[in-house]
Amino acid sequence: MNPALLIFWVLAGLAVLGALSLVWQRHPIHSALSLIVVMVCLAGLYLLMGAEFVAMVQIIVYGGAIMVLFLFVIMLLNAGEEEHTDFSKLAKFAGLPLALALTASLAALAYKQDASVPTPTQAFIPGATRQISSMLFKEFVYPFELTSFLILVAIMGALVLAQREKK
Amino acid sequence: MISFLQQNAFWIITIVKIALLLFIVLTVNAYLTWFERKLVAHIQSRWGPHRVGPHGLLQPAADGLKFLFKEDPTPDGVDRFVYYLAPFLALALSLTALAVIPFGPDPIKLFGQKIDLWIANPDIGLLVLFAITALSVYGIALAGWASNSKYSLLGGLRSSAQMISYELSLTMSVVGVLLMANSFSLQKIIEAQARPGGWGVLGWNVIGLASGKFPVPQIIGFICFFTSAIAETNRAPFDLPEAESELVAGFHTEYASFKFAMFFIAEYTAMITVSCLATILFFGGWLSPFPASSFFQVTHYIPSITLIPFGLWVIYDGVKYETIFGKLILPGVGFAMFAIGAGLIALPGVNEFIQPIFWFTAKIFVFLFFYVWARGTLPRLRYDQLMNVGWKLLLPVSIANLIVTAGLLLVRGAK
């Protein structure tokens, strides 16, 4: 069996399991851990697709920053197990089936669309990282700057939100 | 049998290398603790460990045994899964980091196999390291949370916040180096610091004369990097997650015996990793500080020159040591050192091969010494000070450094 395929199956299986356990777990910490698993698996898949840079950024930013932030907040708020209220009848009865239907249809479409998607000519894009950097600073320079601005605004927003107003 | 070995040589070699590296690192860890305790003790004008073995040299072994045989209670109301996961996570990650560190340039030839002095050398080695560093926070944070103890929780909170904060300056301060090397590969980064014709120490990134007319020093970057690195590894003076005066022992308050040992090892391994990184990024990795001209040929004997006198001194010291045990052991050790030194003189080939590794380890040792020195001398920061240093000092400075570096390189023309 082709090792790449093997790796794919393993990682994909892990990712799906992680996602499932994200839904299944009742404690946010456990959900967070499951999500981290998913992210790491995805990073692995990116590596498999030869997107090293993206993979690493995925781990550094998602795994190292965002999820840590989540963890931090969960610990800060000392969030316990989530209570299973069902005030929303709609979500109680229709929610799950609908979401599953969405999943199924998406997957089915993806499965049907394979014809229109070309099979990769090469497993790796040579010098992808270099291309990405040049692209970021040439074609996408304005969006790039914009995102930096966005981050600045986000920082301010977070500060404003989180600080206790002084009495 | 042979054929099997032939076919799967790569895997086998890798496994062996991993085992070897683990052994070395763990030993180094062990003796790092001894070294640290001794040094700190002397800084505080104490003797430090001196009962177990001569100069307490067997202290680490004793500690190891203690860790193994101590009772390992699991506190009540902990989240078992996470509680057990945390230390494994910490240890595994810190050890994994070592996998991408290159210890020497040219491979050894053994049994007709070329064996590189690294386990893996990806093009994005540095990113991998950062990724692992980024993940390593989980060990501590989860441990703190899972222990179901206020001290631990606070420790975990502190560490997670602290690590996130300092990761930024850590990464930022390195970008300058990346600009100069045009690569994420650690090996390339090191090679980029060797100026053709060999300028030795001048080529290193701290001075940054690897090419062009004027230097682009990364000294500021280095300072930021090392400070942030200390914080990343939760070492003094940034060891708030385990500030014993406030939080008993912080995130590992509830951990005993071997799980505690795991955190312990993880921490020291992280120290080593960081030292390696600092060496590689700013101090030319395995490059010798001396130019590679024939005039400086003599410098190749520095290993012997250091080993032989030291060995002699150890013998002398052993002879006049109080205990019998010491009288027996120390001269042997001293003689071994002397022998190695002499042997290196005798076998120039080996000597040449040893050079990079020697320099590399020497530099690492220096940084480890720094670590301990800092712990021994600097007082612990208050939490708000910590955050201020991270966000208001290091981050802006490293960004400024990046901008200046970029400008200078633009003027100089990157190679």
Next chain:
Amino acid sequence: MVPTHYYLILSAILFGLGAVAFVFKRNIITIFMSIELMLNAVNLAFVAFSQAFGKVEGQVFVLFVIVVAAAEAAVGLGIIILIQRNRQSLNIEKVNLLKL
């Protein structure tokens, strides 16, 4: 080499699971995580396509998505902290002031 639509299907499944979590979970933080999961699924699709077409644009988009996700996380978690502070609950069904 792995056919592209494997990745696509995986991404679809992950996205769907994210949606499931989105409607199924009550804890605001978890719901927020499920959103992140969906974003990740999309990223996977991006990268898969970028490999399939041999173009790196996809990866660039992924980077943008990640940046946006980071910003979103910062603000969102700030909001969550506020919610907890004011409502003493993380149960989204108890954060229904809209109705009043």
Next chain:
Amino acid sequence: MSTPILDILWIIPLLPLLGAATNGLFGKKWPNKIVNTVALSATGLSFAAALEAVREFFEQGQKLVHKEFFDWIVAGSFRAGFDLQMDQLTVIMVLVVTGVGFLIHIYSTGYMSHEGGYYRFFSYLNLFMFFMLILVLAANYVLLFVGWEGVGLASYLLIGFYFLKKSASDAGKKAFIVNRIGDFGFMLGMFLLFKTFGTLDFTELFAKAAPWSHESWGVFGTFTVACLLLFTGACGKSAQLPLYVWLPDAMEGPTPVSALIHAATMVTAGVYVVARSHILFTHSETALIVVGTVGCATAFFAATIGLVQTDIKKVLAYSTVSQLGYMFLGCGVGAFSAGIFHLMTHAFFKALLFLAAGSVIHAMGGEQNMLHMGGLSKKIKVTYWTMLIATLAIAGFPPLAGFFSKDAILGEAFQREGGWHSLYVVGLLTALLTSFYMFRLIFLTFHGKQRYDEHHVHVHESPWSMLGPLVILALLSIIGGWLAAPSFWGGEDHFTAFLAPVFGAGHAEGEAALSEAAAHSLELTLAIVAVAAAALGWATAFWLYLRQPGKPAEIAKSLKPIYNTLYNKYYVDEAYGAAIVKPLLAISTNVLWKVVDVAMIDGTVNGIATGATATGHVTRRTQSGNTRSYAVWVVVGALTILIIVFWPAIRALAGGAQ
């Protein structure tokens, strides 16, 4: 040449408007002096402007002045601009309106000095002037209609001036409603004209209409219908049968108003319109005959009612109606210039009559019933003489204005072939009746022994602010006629000549048959006959009301049914009430109100409201405020979009499934 005023013709109507606005907005606080200063200066200036405009008009050779000031309505091919025009007809109308109006303003300052709402009165009066001037200056039917409606409004306001008096406000409403009926016809006429000729501008319209073939008697072509519709409007405004009923009630308004609006100017608007659109009328035999007949009938009919009325103003009102009838008769026989001529003279002497009557009422302290007067001639000499002059004028004694104008009309009527002689006869009879009831009025009011109580009312002459206008008008009533003094009288017919460019000389077909001499002799005989009729009327009145004052009562007793019929105005109001008002009320109450309004309209509105509420009650459930529900909706949306976007793929999927 420079024609400053003609270039800014709009200044003439604008001034009164300014006056009206100023008084209406700020006059409440002001003392009477300032109010009437404003009002008088407004009218006076506009009169001056009008005179100047006329002078310039003559100066530049009496050519038609047509000025487009700005577009008002432009829709497709339709254009109704704020266009003013000036030709001979306009000249006469403008002068009459501004001149008489100015005089009556002066008069009002005296007459109204003791009334409340002084500023209001003058504001309305100025407003009326504005609209009336718009009416006469307008260069197209639409703008004319604006003035038309505007004067209606003003008259409504002024009739209901004493709005605390129910009869007054009712009279106002009556006038308004009855006019609406006419206006309805008028508008239909306009629409028809626009549909046919694609324009409502006088010049273009008439230019287009002129070449069309005439429609003989009984043919109901475009012209006939349009003219009849327009004439309906005219009937409404000018109080002709069957829409005259509002005018007598309009006497509820202050006397100056009756003089200005309901005698001199507004009520003549109908005549003006008919004259203005004479080209259309001359194209339709039927329309002319109808106009003539209606006019004639109205004249006689109103005169008969006038015989027995005891309220001094009512008598004058009915005489106004009958005089208007004369004018329409004139127009009907195609003698438009004669009609307009009579309009002018009538404006003079009828205004004079009303003002004098007002002066009398003033003197009697509000008494209007002639049976409670008598023997006033000594006490209020100026009023007496001026009123006498007016009476002679209206009765048609030479050489006063009424004689010429009325003679002209009757002459034209007589000289027309066909069934017009009967009209002439009726007209003559009417002339007789007119002179009878007018002298009856004089004798009852000023002669005989006084029938009022000295102690309650002390008779006093009016101030000169009132008498001045009387004198001026009296002079005008004397000399006004000479403009058209027929040739046998030495002068020649300036008036007709003057109006010729407007009406053309084409209305005297009858004359063409006769020779000069014959024409002269005929005119002479006709004049003599007319004067004889007038004299007969005078004699009868003299005999009945001065020689043996008991007689009228006896006659009344002996002819009780006729008398009552006449006294009650042929019960027309009652008939209308029974035939139209009551059913209308019934329908309005039972159908329009109870069914249409309450059941249907309110029902619909409330139904919609309840529906909205109900929908809200249902849809409110979606807004549960529960984020999870919203999340589900998001999922639903995503699913929908997916299905829409990938519909073909989904079909393929289904196909693959089978």
